[in-house]
Amino acid sequence: MESRSVHDVAPMVDNSERIIKFHTRDNEIIEMPQKWIIISKTVKDFLVEHGFEDKVCEVTQPIRLEHVCAETLRIIMKWCQRHHTENIPASHDRGASGQYKGLDDPFDASIMPSKQAILFELIMAAKFLQLNYLRDISCNYLVYNAGRVAFAKLFDLSGRTDDSEPLDMARFEAMNDGKLSF
Structure with missing residues (x-):
């Protein structure tokens, strides 16, 4: 069987429509x-x-991402697609319009994984791929949710009983103004 490398190319692909494969x-x-x-x-x-x-060619072999699972890469793909199609800066530079809001952006909140292991992997993959803004909003999301969990545990450890005042997460969120950052 013939061995192929990422250097193998197939000619005649418009770079604007080139597909990159990831393993x-x-x-x-x-x-x-x-x-x-x-x-x-x-x-x-x-x-x-x-x-x-700059070549008009196709990369025929997938680029190996040894530490990234498919679920994480799909999240990254959605994020990159939105930033490309809506022309949103993918960096901390919000441009003159100031349109990008990070955690305040419902889209970013909607793509954040619910599983902590995937969230940690997303942070590391964004760091490796140098998608620094995605890394930062993922870290903020982690800190924000960790703060919510820690607050709930602290509240529970304080000796609450079933007839205690209910946990007021809205009050906690208002205290933090929903804007945690590093």
Whole structure:
């Protein structure tokens, strides 16, 4: 059997429609348009380093992401797609419009995983891919939710009984104004 590498290319692909394939830790192949994932400095540098950025060619072999599962990569793909299609800055630079709000953005909150293991992996994958704003909003989401859980546990450890005043999460959220950051 012939061995192939990421350097193998098939000619005649319009770069604006080029698909980049990723091989995840759980052996899934996920395809993503280059125009979405190019906001990742790591992917962009990889394409430049291997001479693929400016060539009209297709990368035929998947890029191996050994520490990223398919579920995490799909979250990253949704985030990158939105930032590309809605022309939202993928960095802390909000531009003149100031339109990007981080945790206040319902979309970002909606794509955050409910499983902590996936959230941790999302943070690490965003760091590796140099999607720093995604990393930061993921960290903020983790801290925000950890604060909620810690508050609830602290409240429970304080000796509450069944007839105690109910836990007032709205009051806790108002205290933090919903805007935790580093």
